[in-house]
Every structure is written in structure tokens, then in C-alpha cells.
Amino acid sequence: MGTWLEELGVYRRLIGAAVRGQMQYRTSFWIGAFTDTFTLLSEFLPIYFLVLKFGKLQGWSILELALLYGMVRTSWNLVETFCNGFEAFAQILVRGELDRLLLRPRSLLTQIAANNFQLRRLGGVLQSLFVLLIGIVGLQLGALSVAWITLGVLGGTTFFVGILMLGAASQFITLGQTSELQNMLTYGGSTTLTYPVSIYQNWFRRVVTYLIPLAFVNYFPALAALGRVEEAGFPTWLPALSPLVCATVMLLGQLAFTAGLRRYESTGS
Amino acid sequence: MSPPLRAYARYARCAFQRRAAYRLANVTGVLVNFFFFLIHAQVFLAFFGDGGRTVAGWSAHDTVLYFATSEALMMALGVMTAAVGIELSRRVLEGDVVVDLARPVRLWARHLGEAYGDAVYFLLARTVVLYGGACLTFSLVPPLAPRLLLLPLSLVLGTAIGALSIYVAAASAYWLENPRGPVRVVFFATFICGGVVVPLDFYPDGFRSVCELLPFRGAVYTPVALATGKLEGAALLNALAHQLGWTLALMLAAHTIELRGVRRLAALGG
Numbered sequence: 001m002g003t004w005l006e007e008l009g010v011y012r013r014l015i016g017a018a019v020r021g022q023m024q025y026r027t028s029f030w031i032g033a034f035t036d037t038f039t040l041l042s043e044f045l046p047i048y049f050l051v052l053k054f055g056k057l058q059g060w061s062i063l064e065l066a067l068l069y070g071m072v073r074t075s076w077n078l079v080e081t082f083c084n085g086f087e088a089f090a091q092i093l094v095r096g097e098l099d100r101l102l103l104r105p106r107s108l109l110t111q112i113a114a115n116n117f118q119l120r121r122l123g124g125v126l127q128s129l130f131v132l133l134i135g136i137v138g139l140q141l142g143a144l145s146v147a148w149i150t151l152g153v154l155g156g157t158t159f160f161v162g163i164l165m166l167g168a169a170s171q172f173i174t175l176g177q178t179s180e181l182q183n184m185l186t187y188g189g190s191t192t193l194t195y196p197v198s199i200y201q202n203w204f205r206r207v208v209t210y211l212i213p214l215a216f217v218n219y220f221p222a223l224a225a226l227g228r229v230e231e232a233g234f235p236t237w238l239p240a241l242s243p244l245v246c247a248t249v250m251l252l253g254q255l256a257f258t259a260g261l262r263r264y265e266s267t268g269s
Numbered sequence: 270m271s272p273p274l275r276a277y278a279r280y281a282r283c284a285f286q287r288r289a290a291y292r293l294a295n296v297t298g299v300l301v302n303f304f305f306f307l308i309h310a311q312v313f314l315a316f317f318g319d320g321g322r323t324v325a326g327w328s329a330h331d332t333v334l335y336f337a338t339s340e341a342l343m344m345a346l347g348v349m350t351a352a353v354g355i356e357l358s359r360r361v362l363e364g365d366v367v368v369d370l371a372r373p374v375r376l377w378a379r380h381l382g383e384a385y386g387d388a389v390y391f392l393l394a395r396t397v398v399l400y401g402g403a404c405l406t407f408s409l410v411p412p413l414a415p416r417l418l419l420l421p422l423s424l425v426l427g428t429a430i431g432a433l434s435i436y437v438a439a440a441s442a443y444w445l446e447n448p449r450g451p452v453r454v455v456f457f458a459t460f461i462c463g464g465v466v467v468p469l470d471f472y473p474d475g476f477r478s479v480c481e482l483l484p485f486r487g488a489v490y491t492p493v494a495l496a497t498g499k500l501e502g503a504a505l506l507n508a509l510a511h512q513l514g515w516t517l518a519l520m521l522a523a524h525t526i527e528l529r530g531v532r533r534l535a536a537l538g539g
Contacts, residue, residue, distance in 0.1 A: 025446040025447060027445075027446070028445060028446040028447035028450075029447070031445065031447065031450045032447050032449060032450045034450075035450035035451070035453055035454050036450075036453065038454075039453050039454060039456075039457035042457055042461050043457075043461075045461065046461060046466050046467045046472075049467065049471065049472050049473060049476065050316060050467060050471060052473060053324060053325065053471050053472075053473075054316040054317070054324060054471075057312075057315060057316055058315050058318070174293060178293070178297055180294065180297045180298050180300075180301045181297040181300065181301065183301060184297075184300065184301045184304050188301065188304050188305060188308070191305070191308055192308055195308075195312050195315070199311065199312065199315035200311050200315075201311060204307065204311065
């Protein structure tokens, strides 16, 4: 427990240093934060326009879609903000920065997570929370539903951390050539989950439920929050598995990353 | 060929070779493009439902074909090159750009040359596979009409608009400390207003007319809709004129910014 707290302290100090550095250039920070929030806000706009043109998406109203979008984007934006180094791990590896991090007497995971922290990214977190809030207030959801949503967002966060670690682990073998594949699971995954999993074709739905358990990130918790689990044809206990499934993905990620690190030989000289 | 033109052609060839060196990256890239195609296609099929209706003059088949084309052409059109823009602005910020500017070529034109080299590579390595795969998966029928002969022209202009708009955004680094903002705005605007996520026809009228004025329509929507067979007659000529106009305007802007930027760089101490 002591070391765990110590690492948290290290993480906080690394983030603090990054924040102080970025706040030296205030104008740039505000331009960055503003454009980030604005550009991300424009992500939800097309969905709104489509619902205007087509009507409900197979029974899902715009508010319910806002709920799905808000949940998955909050998770992903949190991970992108606070674990950026794993997303950019290919660069850390290829540029030889990993050797420098390994030399320091602190946990590698903490150092990578805090690598290149960008304060402006919090704009993205705020934006997704804003859309999520619109969904919650608009649908007049109760406390129990909000609890399900919180659980889903936290689960999604651990899920994406796990995916980033798996992606980072694969870079040890492919030396940066698989970062696009990682993007498919993170950006692609969160795009997939912007819409209810039920709209996808059978084979695709099976892939994102069982093979890559994306459906557990926001779809099942959202169904629970809306009280529609049985209506959608699932047993009522299924959403309760979400945190478990997400935590397993994170554990797998951590194991894979540790295994990858063990076979890391730097440039070998 | 005059010497400078040969130099730009040489840059294009180098860009092609650089892309060709990473084979595995291309394979994973194809998978990613296809994955996004699958999502777009399924979401729109769900929006259309089983009734076989048309919305805004588009059938479900048209829409899926549009996304098959856009994912197949996206890399050739340089939609995903925000990283190139960010690298460019990093060179400006850290001063490395001095080395580039010392060469007897225009940096913006070199950037454009490299974009064409990339485009040729992606047309060979991605477009054919992705378009074929998408057509087979959803039994799509490619539209064959004489006006498709205009597609190469539209692609040449579209690639230029994409590359130059990123260049102009990245060149804000001569003035801003953190130029990622403008580059990201261009990137997202291409997605939303350029027709990557939704064909512009599905937008409400007001928003659509704004998108039609902006350059980003020329970067993606025009060539893709032309290849889908959804642009013809006066609308097609209008779209091509829009592409040509923005290409020239962005060239002028890039040229002006580069000249001013060089002076600004000197003022900063060198």
C-alpha cells in the first residue's frame, strides 16, 4: 500500500510539472482547450442531424444516443488524458525514450502513464460529460440509473487502459507498426459504441460482445440504466458482469505489457 | 521538365518509397479503414431500416457505396495526415525548418509533392483492395458513367486541398506557441464538413450550405460523391469549380504565409 501511494505521489508530481510547463503559455493553452472542446462537440452534431433527418435509430431517441455517446467518450477521453504515454508508446519505443525511463528508480507504468500529459485534453472530458449530462437530465433518470452509468464509465476507463496496454505490448514485437491496429480498438471501438450494439449485423455484434467485449463498456450498463435489459433479450444479471469483464481486460493488458517488457532488448548494443 | 519541377517530382517519389517501406503498417491500415467502413455502413443501414426508403434522394445502397468509396480513397486524399501537419509545426517551433527553407524549393510545394507521392502509393496499396472488398461484402454495384472520367481531376484537386489546408494550419506555428489547435480544427472540419462521417446531403439545409462554401467539401465529398454517381450536371461542374477555386486560393495563402513566416523566423533571432 505504501508503494502504491508513493507511485500516486510520483504521478501527481509528473502531471503537476507538465501543467506548470503548459501554463507558461496561457494563450496557447486556452486556444488549445477551446479548439479541443469545440472540435469534440462537433462529433455529436452529425448524430443529431442524422436523427433529425431519419428519425429514431431503431427505437433509440437522440437523448438515449447522447447517453451512449457520453458514457463511452467520457471513459475514452479520461484514458487519453491521464494515460497518454501508452497511446503514444510506439514513439516512446522507437525514439529510444524508453531506455531513459527505465533508468529512473520509479515504476515504469507510472512514468509512461504521465508521459506527455496535455492539460487541454480535459476539455474533451468536460465535453463528453456535458453530453452525458444532457442525456441523464433529458431522460429524467433516477439515482439507481446514475449508479449504473457511473459504473459503466469507470468500467470503460479500465477497459480502454487495458486495450492501450495490449497495444503498447504489441509494439515491442512490431516496433511501432501496429499503432493503427490499436487505433481501431480505441477510436474505432468508441465510435462503434456511440451507437447501440443492437443495430449491428449478427456476426459483428457477436465479435464486439464476445471476442472484443466492447458491449460491456457502455451498452449493457446503459440498458440497465434505462431498465431495458430484458426487453433487449438479455438476462438481468448480465450488466453486473461489466466491471468484471473490463477489469479482466485491464489485467490482460498489464500482463501482456510486462511480458513484452521482459523481452525488450533496446538496440542490443 | 524544369529543374524545380523535377525536384518536386523527386520529393513525391521519396514519399512513395517511404510509405512502401512499411508493409505491415499498410496491412493494419487496410484493416482499420475496412473496420470504419463496416461501422458507417451498418449505422446507415440501421437508420434506413428495412423499408427500402430513400432519404434526401439517397437509397441505402447509395449510402453504403459512398462509404465504400470514401474509406477506399480517404488515405489517398490525405485525410489522416494531421500527424504530418503536427510534425511540420514542430519543425517550425524548434527551428529545424531553417534547414528546409535553406533549400531552393518552396516548402509548401514540397509538402504538396509529397502528398501526391503518398496519394499514388495509397491508390495502389489501399483503394483497390478496400473498394473491391467493400463491394463484395455488401454486393454493391459501382456506377459506370462517362462523367467518371472527371474523377482523376477531382482527386488531384482534392488531394491538393487536403494537403494545403493542413499546411496552412501547421504554418500557424510561425505565430503560435502551440499550433496543434488549428491543425485539429482542420482535421475535424474535414471529418464533419468534408463529408467523411456523413454525406453532406443528410445535413439540414443551413448547415449544408455552410459546408458547401468551405474548402473541406472539395477535399473529400466532391471526389467521393462523383465516384458514387451522386454528382452530375450543373452540380458537378459547380463542385469542380469550387475545388479549383479553393486549390488556387490555398496555394496563394500557403505561399504568402511562407514568405511572411520566413521574415518572422528571422525576427526571432537568426
